[in-house]
Amino acid sequence: MKREKISELTTNRLSVYLRCLNELRAAGIKTISSQELADQFKLNSAQIRKDLGYFGEFGVRGTGYSIEELRQHLTKILGLDKVHRVGIVGAGRLGTALANYNGLAKSSFAVVALFDNDQQKIGQTIGVDRIPVYDVKKIAKLVHNEEIDIAVIAVPARVAQRVLNQIMAAGVKAVLNFAPAPLVGRLGVKVKTVDLTTSLESLSYFLALPQKARVTNARRVAAELKRQVVNDKRDL
Amino acid sequence: MKREKISELTTNRLSVYLRCLNELRAAGIKTISSQELADQFKLNSAQIRKDLGYFGEFGVRGTGYSIEELRQHLTKILGLDKVHRVGIVGAGRLGTALANYNGLAKSSFAVVALFDNDQQKIGQTIGVDRIPVYDVKKIAKLVHNEEIDIAVIAVPARVAQRVLNQIMAAGVKAVLNFAPAPLVGRLGVKVKTVDLTTSLESLSYFLALPQKARVTNARRVAAELKRQVVNDKRDL
């Protein structure tokens, strides 16, 4: 296992591979080759082998990968063998929706606290899990008491940087930001921004293109189509 | 204006530039250089000039860019001079949260319909804007009647591909997908996936790293800052 720097593109893909492996396991399949796995999404098989290669040699030549074994390795690599405790700052619509989002509960993330500055909301609980809403001022205390290791920013853009500063001051090292703002992180703190407006505007750009440009979108689309066909065959 | 293929990384940044310009305009500033703009987020000024250069020569040498003028150009380029009509499939927590999300209303996206298969929800309206919830079966009809040009998938992963197929059959060309599933699009249809689980698992990976690797050298962290904005250049 050579500890060179792993790109975020790679870690994102590892997450996707893991999800796929979980499904395959549920389907009772024991073994899979990088080529078969690549067909599931439209990736190149060398990409998968290379991604895995950064972390070790998990495959068996001539056979492929043991699904259960690879699954365990990826779980470990991604740090999903421990439950992460998540605090959401901003108990607005997005914040509460995320607190209730089942997708998270199913994986190893537990939302343990929400924070807001609205006195109306503070003291309430959210969802069937009755997650408490605290005063934003108590972030530092609760990060410590509840052992929160991941924070989610779901506040308006204009206060996002201030909130991030509070979060970092409290010692949280990983932050998922939904505010459409370019946040400045600090050494050793990972800030990942999910920007819905940018995503939509990017779609808008695509729609604004002349139809010809949208369709003649080059090799990648062609390659996708090819794989699609392959997939369909396989399913039969 | 040379019509070569523009990377999605570029269009994502254009969206961010535009947001910044809107703020600068609100602050009453008239002109800005690429260097100043680059300082706002941690970008390279050449990057900005190159991004803009794909679409024309908007700058004035020795001075910089007229904020109002550049703002108008970017708005046009991103197709934001027209209001996009958005339909959200899945009236669960995420779907309704998005329907209510003010960030969208502020820009040029209007959510005009939700779709669900739960008879309890069909016929209801969501939020202060009273957006109606329709039966999923009516997607094709409503896409036509309401002139929906962007669809949002906010349904569980296992039904996401089926929903996408219905959406594409209805003629929608741009789709924002929140389901954690590798969807297969069709020629001329843009599918952009926002995968919360992957984002969180990527943060988890970071936390699982030895502290030393997390902090690394300042140069690398600076470079990472630029990547904060989630850029799924590969749509899963």
Added chain:
DNA sequence: CTCTGTGAAGTCATTCACAGCG
């Protein structure tokens, strides 16, 4: 003979660096 693991080649993106306009 199949499929992994991996250098080498190829492709795409970012940054440098500077000519030349205003």
Added chain:
DNA sequence: CGCTGTGAATGACTTCACAGAG
């Protein structure tokens, strides 16, 4: 002069292609 626009250089990511393990 200062700042844009852009080739040329560098760097990052992906894909090819094949030696070699099982």
